Amino acid sequence: MTPYNPQWTEEDNKRFAEQLLELKEEIAPYKNTLVIDGYDVVLLEDVIDGHIDFYYVFHHSKNGRYESSVVGGFIPLKGRINENDYNSLARIWNINYEPKTPDQLKEAMDIINRVE
Numbered sequence: 001m002t003p004y005n006p007q008w009t010e011e012d013n014k015r016f017a018e019q020l021l022e023l024k025e026e027i028a029p030y031k032n033t034l035v036i037d038g039y040d041v042v043l044l045e046d047v048i049d050g051h052i053d054f055y056y057v058f059h060h061s062k063n064g065r066y067e068s069s070v071v072g073g074f075i076p077l078k079g080r081i082n083e084n085d086y087n088s089l090a091r092i093w094n095i096n097y098e099p100k101t102p103d104q105l106k107e108a109m110d111i112i113n114r115v116e
Helices: 010-030 083-096 102-114
Strands: 034-037 041-049 054-061 066-068
Touching: 010 041, 010 054, 034 054, 034 083, 041 083
Parallel strands: none
Antiparallel strands: 034 041, 041 054, 054 066
């Protein structure tokens, strides 16, 4: 979906859309991998348009999905730490994911199957 704010000029909307595309390209190698957000190991799902800012979409194993401004950044883990250590983190993340409803259980299986 192309971001659009009717209060902005066409040029501003175009620039905003281009920035979102650039951010999506930047996160592509880390999408659906574990990263550090603040002090938490989380799954990076996407980057989205928040109409006035961009937000990373993270998934915490216990607290679920949340958005965080791109200003805060994240620290990638895959390819940055030893592969065995990364795989251990992914295994622990998967074990700690706590679905609470049937829909969340289905979502959990989807997430667990895609965490690299």
